[in-house]
Amino acid sequence: MRIGAHVDATDPLDEAALRKADAVQFFLADPQGWKAPQPRADAALLRGSEVDVYIHAPYVINLATTNNRIRIPSRKLLLGHAGAAAEVGAKGLIVHGGHVNAGDDLTVGFDNWRKAFAQVAESGGHGVPVFIENTAGGDNACARRFDNLARLWDAVGEYGVGFCLDTCHAHAGGEDLLDIVDRVKAITGRIDLIHANGSKDSFDSGRDRHDNLANGTIDPDLVVEVVRTAGAPVIVETPGGVDGQATDIAYLRDRVGR
Template sequence: MRIGAHVRQDSDPIGWGEQLGAEVIQMFVVDPQSWAKPEPHPLAEQIKASPIDVVVHSSYQINVASTNNRLRMPSRQAVALQAQAAAELGAFGLVVHGGHVRSDAELAAGVDNWRKLFERQADKGGFAVPILIENTAGGNHAMARHFDAIGRLWDAVGEFGAGFCLDTCHAWAGGEDLVGIVDRIKGITGRIDLVHLNSSRDEFDSGADRHANFADGTIDPQLLAEVCRTAGAPVILETPAEGVADDLKYLREHLG
């Protein structure tokens, strides 16, 4: 089991990971709030050569489910470009949020747009790294908040080799019980490729995406450790920076 955290210093991700004692790190390849095209990382060779595994998180504004062409089309391009940049760092995947549509009437179109992302890229030889779809915390018209919605999405994209990233804060805030969650999600997707192991600042089913350190959050840390223990996947902490070292220490002490 490889455990680590999201990088707080993109200029030297491996150095930051080594300082933390991480076995895996997550990083961005662009400003997560921008539509910028990825530039070659100056430490790409060091990142690729390091024994620390790397996964890349896509920029936040991407929404491939959208029925708005002005959002969906640049989102598709951004996924492909960021996947290529991830491959150039030796990353094992690109995490992409499930996204949302504007109404229940558009949900089927949102699922179809996700399928088209993979279909169109398949015609170009596929993505440079696996796309890991992440469950999200809020939104009444979200593609991957509730597990029944994830099931509908997986019926459309599973055949293309899509991966799954399970975020514990998002599941909790989205109203999905964490007890037995690993078996439940594997029953839908057949896989968990990455875990974002985060506590929540908010109560169950709040719909709020606000991460917390284990000692400060509303999720029982023992339950988080159980998800980590049973998922059989790399684990990334996206908890607040001031407590991430303590969170890693807690996990290592409770995963024996």
């Protein structure tokens, strides 16, 4: 099983070595901004490395919204990040599920997702697998509650989109981890990546604050069981820098094989 961490983008391979990680995830641009990613001098090293690379798209991307000033630039930005992710040999590009504004029809949000993927499919696809990630908060979210996730998958599943399951987001979003792998696979048919995170906040809090696996409000045995049963690569997005993440990686390696 490949287990790694979300790291600073400056020197991801060095960060992987410090954590004894099999994989890294990082941003290619400001996660809160709209700037396109720039070519990386280490692209060939990343492509040729034994370390698996995953790219997280900026948080500002929202393909569901009815606001044209956000949705249309979001499509362009996601496509740009997909191209840049392919350049570094990424195994996947992770993007959040998005939301509509209060009072808007969520059905329109799902259709906006469908239109975005259909448009790209007509021009040859994203060039890298895109994984939609479940989110922690929002009453108008497309991928917080799994009844909405099912509607989202009805809209985009035919385009080969992947799924990233975040344990903190599920817990904070009100989805029990106990049988979550079976429930997700019943909807999506797949789990391509696990974000194995603890949570600082309570079940169904709607708050996205990660914690280390041995801390917080999630029973770490539940996270271990998610990782074991999903059989997918794992990224920890936990605090504590090198020491905190290396501890979480070692924790999972030690327990998943039991």
